[in-house]
Amino acid sequence: MQAIHFGGGNIGRGFIGEVLNQNDFDIAFVDVNVAIIDALNEKKGYTIELAEEGKPEVLVNRVCGINNGEDPEAVVSAFEKVDIVTTAIGPKILPYIAPLIAQGIQKRKAAGIFEPLDIIACENMINGSSFLKEEVQKHLESGDESYLEQYIGFPNAAVDRIVPLQHHNDILRVTVEPYKEWVIDQSQSKNKALRLEGVHYAEDLEPFIERKLFTVNTGHATTAYNGRYAGYQLIDEALRDESVLAEVKEVLSETGALMIEKWKFLPEEHQKYIDKILSRFSNPYISDELTRVGRTPIRKLGYNERFIRPMREAYERDLVVDGLIRTVAKIMAYRDENDEESQELARLLKEKGTKEVICQVTELTDQELIGQIAAAYHHLDSQSYLPQ
Numbered sequence: 001m002q003a004i005h006f007g008g009g010n011i012g013r014g015f016i017g018e019v020l021n022q023n024d025f026d027i028a029f030v031d032v033n034v035a036i037i038d039a040l041n042e043k044k045g046y047t048i049e050l051a052e053e054g055k056p057e058v059l060v061n062r063v064c065g066i067n068n069g070e071d072p073e074a075v076v077s078a079f080e081k082v083d084i085v086t087t088a089i090g091p092k093i094l095p096y097i098a099p100l101i102a103q104g105i106q107k108r109k110a111a112g113i114f115e116p117l118d119i120i121a122c123e124n125m126i127n128g129s130s131f132l133k134e135e136v137q138k139h140l141e142s143g144d145e146s147y148l149e150q151y152i153g154f155p156n157a158a159v160d161r162i163v164p165l166q167h168h169n170d171i172l173r174v175t176v177e178p179y180k181e182w183v184i185d186q187s188q189s190k191n192k193a194l195r196l197e198g199v200h201y202a203e204d205l206e207p208f209i210e211r212k213l214f215t216v217n218t219g220h221a222t223t224a225y226n227g228r229y230a231g232y233q234l235i236d237e238a239l240r241d242e243s244v245l246a247e248v249k250e251v252l253s254e255t256g257a258l259m260i261e262k263w264k265f266l267p268e269e270h271q272k273y274i275d276k277i278l279s280r281f282s283n284p285y286i287s288d289e290l291t292r293v294g295r296t297p298i299r300k301l302g303y304n305e306r307f308i309r310p311m312r313e314a315y316e317r318d319l320v321v322d323g324l325i326r327t328v329a330k331i332m333a334y335r336d337e338n339d340e341e342s343q344e345l346a347r348l349l350k351e352k353g354t355k356e357v358i359c360q361v362t363e364l365t366d367q368e369l370i371g372q373i374a375a376a377y378h379h380l381d382s383q384s385y386l387p388q
């Protein structure tokens, strides 16, 4: 069987590639990184190293690369023979690959392929595949719509495995944490005959993706912004500081209270989930930079993202959100000269009032919440802090 995977980066090679390969797929990785694509085509395989005692290895083979910048036609052609399409490319990049996916769908239709195909966005975002579908639809003709609705599924998914930034002599080698979880919404799948081993198919993804995003990713990002504010570089290092750890625990107890009330997770089970996540963050075999986890702060301040969504939903239910508010204030102050969004945030705060910027980036409308975030921001010892 054949897979196309968009994004030959860390999670693409370090998780999606592993699962697809173990399910007997040949994988065409689509990426604009020339060095990665050339290496995939030359070596046709790569090694995943597990970040644990003994550093066991997993080999992934039967892979190739297609450079969508140089050879978009090859990507479109590959859609004729493909059995599954996945992405792990970053939420902001999905609109850029949507035209190619639309052409690939049109190619299948023109070739008279009436086999169902699932296209699964494995990004850290709620309803990532639904968002991709909307982007793809912008590039289809009205005559393609019924083909799309009948044969092409965009099941939403949640993907959990920590894969830090890393550099090896072998550019394809990738070190990953042992933990992994991939959940797909089966109610949105069109190719029901294809079920990947190692993937959990859920009837309703929402509780899973919210629990993952608002625990793993909210906790991770809280560590990053509070850790940077306290002057640290790495996730495990920041969590060894009691004050950072206390802030992370407080934020996770706030999002946890929401998850327990909204989705009826059992408090004891949810606490175990939190404890497991904190131990994953502290894995001594992984060195995860705070700048990776804090990357693209404007995206992370989005209305449906890891801070603002749980904050507004908890607030509506009269649950405590003080820790979330304090960390959002620190995101506003976060600076990384290599991160365009952090530069943009600094520019906005220079040009506009604090409350105006909060409204713009978070899309919050509740003046009380906006006022509390602004007050927390003005109470910070330093309203900008840089990675050293």
Ligand SMILES: NC(=O)c1ccc[n+]([C@@H]2O[C@H](COP(=O)([O-])OP(=O)(O)OC[C@H]3O[C@@H](n4cnc5c(N)ncnc54)[C@H](O)[C@@H]3O)[C@@H](O)[C@H]2O)c1
Pocket (backbone or CB within 6 Å): 006, 007, 008, 009, 010, 011, 012, 030, 031, 032, 033, 036, 068, 088, 089, 090, 091, 093, 096, 097, 122, 123, 124, 159, 160, 161, 162, 163, 164
């Ligand atoms: N790393 C993790 O721990 C992790 C875990 C779960 C989910 N995710 C999610 O997976 C996605 C990818 O994250 P990552 O850490 O693997 O990032 P990454 O930067 O390692 O990989 C992204 C890849 O996309 C490629 N790319 C960028 N623009 C492109 C374009 N226009 N066309 C083709 N390729 C393009 C890049 O060259 C890169 O190889 C993100 O949505 C992230 O939130 C990451």
Ligand SMILES: O=P(O)(O)OC[C@@H](O)[C@@H](O)[C@H](O)[C@H](O)CO
Pocket (backbone or CB within 6 Å): 124, 159, 160, 161, 162, 163, 216, 217, 220, 221, 292, 293, 294, 295
């Ligand atoms: O990829 P982002 O920028 O949405 O979030 C950064 C990290 O929190 C994230 O990549 C985690 O490592 C991952 O989501 C763990 O499953």
